[in-house]
Amino acid sequence: MIEYVVPAAVRSRAAYGDELDHAPLFPEEAEAVARAVAKRRAEYAAGRACARAALSALGTEPVPILRDAERGAPVWPDGVVGSITHCDGYRAAAVAYATDILTLGIDAEPHGPLPQGVFDVITATPAETDALADLTGRAPEIHWDRLLFSAKETVYKAWYPFHRRMLGFEEAELLFTRDPDVPDRGSYTARLLIPGPLLAEGTGPDHFSGRWIARNGFVVTAIVVPNEERGEGAGDEEQAA
Template sequence: MIRQLSPPLAIDSDCYQVSCHFDRTLFHDETANQLGLILPAKMDSAVQKRKAEFLAGRYCARAALAQLDSNLDAAVGIGANRVPLWPPGLVGSITHSHCYASAVVARQQHIRAVGLDSETWIKKSNRENVSSLILTPSETRSGQIQLFDSPLHFLTLVFSAKESLFKCLFPLVNRFFDFQAAIISPLPSGSASGGKFRFELLEDLDTEFRAGYSGYGTYAMDATGVHTAIVLRAQTRD
């Protein structure tokens, strides 16, 4: 059901990442036991696809934890709002998209927060609806669209980058915010296959992360979609 892959995205050297390919059609009731994982009771009624995604993500998380510390064999639970519960002193992020899953983990003494996301390409038939939900007016007019093979690739990148931003900041601000709360700007030095992007908040999330707060993330693109990550190092208090 699961086969490890080389992570497509280079993240901070203090982060440990594991990625995998998984086949949800091979999932069955004993898969969790075979992988040495626990499927929470709250997921008993979940569809096969959701169970397979959960297990693939937790498989990657456990493997990433083992890379960080070979003696660390802790389960990653589910907290409020479905946020992963990492062992004390650690931070991390999990993503899954179609048949791909990945997890990243780091020590809080090095990394304050991290957000990881992967998305398959947004379909042309969904472009208008997704654009109205995801893009700010300035992103709609962005000159950086020309960096990519298709406007759909730019749209998918912005979508994924904002998902990474949410995963990164939510544990710190402890509040929901939507796609219009930030703007994503790919750097001109990037390409259609990968590079960096800048994010800037357009509204106050708390007393620290206010409108105008900015930082950088990385992205990589392949045949199936886009992968993004945002890392806030522990000493960063911009």
């Protein structure tokens, strides 16, 4: 599913169920989760396996993918940007060369209603609440609250490498559209509600744009920001599925 929401410049790999939960780790990766519970170790192993498969498709040698000391975000090889996600039954990674893509963030969630109380944690803005009510009335088969939660995660993942701090759910406002020809897919925009540049000063767009898909029991979302300085664009075509 991830292949439907990222452009051609991005390489991705996904795994369903426990397909890669016992994939081998580099020693330093294994040490990083040595004290973690079995579920967390499985998610970590599958995520790293997906990431290495995506890196291989990009033409990069397999390397340990450790976590930064601040927030635990993946540390990618020089010249590469990427993102990893996992939820029950689905793990995925996406990577690209920094010459093509400035930053990206992906997220996956089970396609079902958010657990009770979680929507309050998201702190939806009035515009988001009104828009989701309208979308729910027109397309109740999509769990728009879950989609909002997932998409806000992608905003943070795309924003974090430039600012190195948490971004609250209430600090970004997201609005969704649905593809009239493919009703389980669509796009979204994210506007930050805090002062300062979206990425680095003079770098990137003034808002994030993302894509979403709700299929096979999962919601998958992605923000991918092209590196416009490359001069050729990163390609808008999605990967072949």
